[in-house]
Amino acid sequence: MDPAVERLKTGFEKFKTEVYDQKPDLFEPLKAHQSPKYMVFACADSRVCPSVTLGLEPGEAFTVRNIAAMVPCYCKNKHTGVGSAIEYAVCALKVEFIVVIGHSRCGGIKALLNLKDGADDTFHFVEDWVRIGYPARKKVKDECSEMPFEEQCGVLEKEAVNVSLQNLSTYPFVKEAVANGTLKLVGGHYDFVSGKFDTWAL
Amino acid sequence: PSIHPSHLFPFPFRRPPFDSMDAAVERLKTGFEKFKTEVYDKKPDFFEPLKAGQAPKYMVFACADSRVCPSVTLGLEPGEAFTIRNIANMVPSYCKNKYAGVGSAIEYAVCALKVEVIVVIGHSRCGGIKALLSLKDGADDSFHFVEDWVRIGFPAKKKVQTECASMPFDDQCTVLEKEAVNVSLQNLLTYPFVKEGVSNGTLKLVGGHYDF
Numbered sequence: 001m002d003p004a005v006e007r008l009k010t011g012f013e014k015f016k017t018e019v020y021d022q023k024p025d026l027f028e029p030l031k032a033h034q035s036p037k038y039m040v041f042a043c044a045d046s047r048v049c050p051s052v053t054l055g056l057e058p059g060e061a062f063t064v065r066n067i068a069a070m071v072p073c074y075c076k077n078k079h080t081g082v083g084s085a086i087e088y089a090v091c092a093l094k095v096e097f098i099v100v101i102g103h104s105r106c107g108g109i110k111a112l113l114n115l116k117d118g119a120d121d122t123f124h125f126v127e128d129w130v131r132i133g134y135p136a137r138k139k140v141k142d143e144c145s146e147m148p149f150e151e152q153c154g155v156l157e158k159e160a161v162n163v164s165l166q167n168l169s170t171y172p173f174v175k176e177a178v179a180n181g182t183l184k185l186v187g188g189h190y191d192f193v194s195g196k197f198d199t200w201a202l
Numbered sequence: 203p204s205i206h207p208s209h210l211f212p213f214p215f216r217r218p219p220f221d222s223m224d225a226a227v228e229r230l231k232t233g234f235e236k237f238k239t240e241v242y243d244k245k246p247d248f249f250e251p252l253k254a255g256q257a258p259k260y261m262v263f264a265c266a267d268s269r270v271c272p273s274v275t276l277g278l279e280p281g282e283a284f285t286i287r288n289i290a291n292m293v294p295s296y297c298k299n300k301y302a303g304v305g306s307a308i309e310y311a312v313c314a315l316k317v318e319v320i321v322v323i324g325h326s327r328c329g330g331i332k333a334l335l336s337l338k339d340g341a342d343d344s345f346h347f348v349e350d351w352v353r354i355g356f357p358a359k360k361k362v363q364t365e366c367a368s369m370p371f372d373d374q375c376t377v378l379e380k381e382a383v384n385v386s387l388q389n390l391l392t393y394p395f396v397k398e399g400v401s402n403g404t405l406k407l408v409g410g411h412y413d414f
Contacts, residue, residue: 004259004319005408011277012412019274020414031327031414036268037226044307046258047280051271052241055233058269065287067306076346081303083347084289085266088329091345097226105253107310123313124298124395125305173346184223188230193253195242197234199227 026058036062039089041100041164043069048103053190053197061099062089068108069100071164072132074171083171090173090183098174099199100164101188102157109157112137113149132167133160161187165202249280258284261311263291263322263386270325275412283321284311290330291322292354293386296393305393312395312405320396322386323410324379331379334359335371354389355382383409 001009020027038061042050050056050063064085071086072079089095102109112130115137121127136159144152165185168174177183188199242249260283264272272278272285286307293308294301311317324331334352337359343349358381366374387407390396399405 002406004406008276008321008410012275014277015275027414030269033327034268044284044286044311046256046282046284047252049271049273049278049280049285051273052280053234053237054230055236056271058271058274060268062266062268063271063287064266065285066303067310070303072303074346076350078300078302080347080351081288081292081294081301084330084345084351087345087347088289089266092329097223099230105255107314108306123306123309124296124393125302125309128298129302129306184226186223186227190234192242192249195238197231197238199230201223 030059034059034062034093036060036089036093037096038062039086039093039095039098040064041066041069041071041098043067043101043103043106043108045103045106047192048101048190050101050190062093062095067126067129068106068112068133068160069102069164070108070129070132070160071100071167073167086168086171087173090171090177094182096182097184097186098168099186099188100161100168101190102161103189104154104157104191104193106153106157109133109160110153112160113140113153113156133163136160136163158187158189161189162202252281256281256284256315258282258311258315259318260284261308261315261317261320262286263288263293263320265289265291265323265325265328265330267325267328269414270323270412272323272412284315284317289348289351290328290334290355290382291324291386292330292351292382293322293389294354295389308390308393309395312393312399316404318404319406319408320390321408321410322383322390323412324383325411326376326379326413328375328379331355331382332375334382335362335375335378355385358382358385380409380411383411 040050040061040063042065044065108130112133140152140156144155165187190197262272262283262285264287266287330352334355362374362378366377387409
């Protein structure tokens, strides 16, 4: 068997014997359905899985991962991937919290900061995607122009989370649930360089 | 639409709600502290190199379902797998207009990170797959987005309805969970950088299914 596939099967066996088989009280009810309290947006970066960094157990968090943990504005044409996940989480699963978590040394954020106004895109997709965070980039360029690039990235990682939190409210079902008090929006940032995790509300 | 088809998601069981925002945030912070003290602080040789960069071998597509995080079910460690999660772990065909989210992730994984393997993993009792199988031809969509998204898997639905017509609905869902993975694997090849990597032998595509 291909060693890459072997590694996945071995990993599963370990989970099965050490976790799944040991905790029937946790796993049995989950067979029937899920009722997670959280929806989490995290980056696809291999270093920042929120189940790992926050110890989220099976059943706790409906989780979307994409480049730079971005939430675009409501758009039926361009953003059905994120839209469908938010819709399902809020309307079907009735999650109570949506948490958007950025992180240190984010390649997507770095790409956003590196965008050259007026220049052609070098990627098929990447620049177009990270441009979702453009209002945050503008803010950082205006307010942090004296900072070194890396520090500007650090600020942008958090400002982009704020843009995503604001974009969440362009989804009518999110806006309604927030107004009703049944849904709250939380921003977060995982810094794996200094070993910190921050949270905030807008 | 504010009314959603309730037959798709009956929820007789609900966890007790958090008392407050504070309790919900507290749980995340506590979870992080545990990770920090029991894992992060104990393995500096592991985490130090990761501060500078990542070189994951895998790109993984998994469902957003709270029960199927691949880091948990497959024991993937930090740095191993660049991971995308969406409803029903779908990979749509290349389209700059409609699918920049998935496209950018594949592009970054293959061209920048140079992953060696892309794994698409479906799972049992998938709500997105159930929604796909439940689609009524010609009927209006009842969601803003969900039907439109799961329709990515339409070729698989057609195949299952044709070949498994006499199976009970639940059994059809199980077949569809795997056939939809096959559609996603085929759609991966519509990305020129994926097609090239596969032809060169530098990239492999693997399907998976987690039955909990």
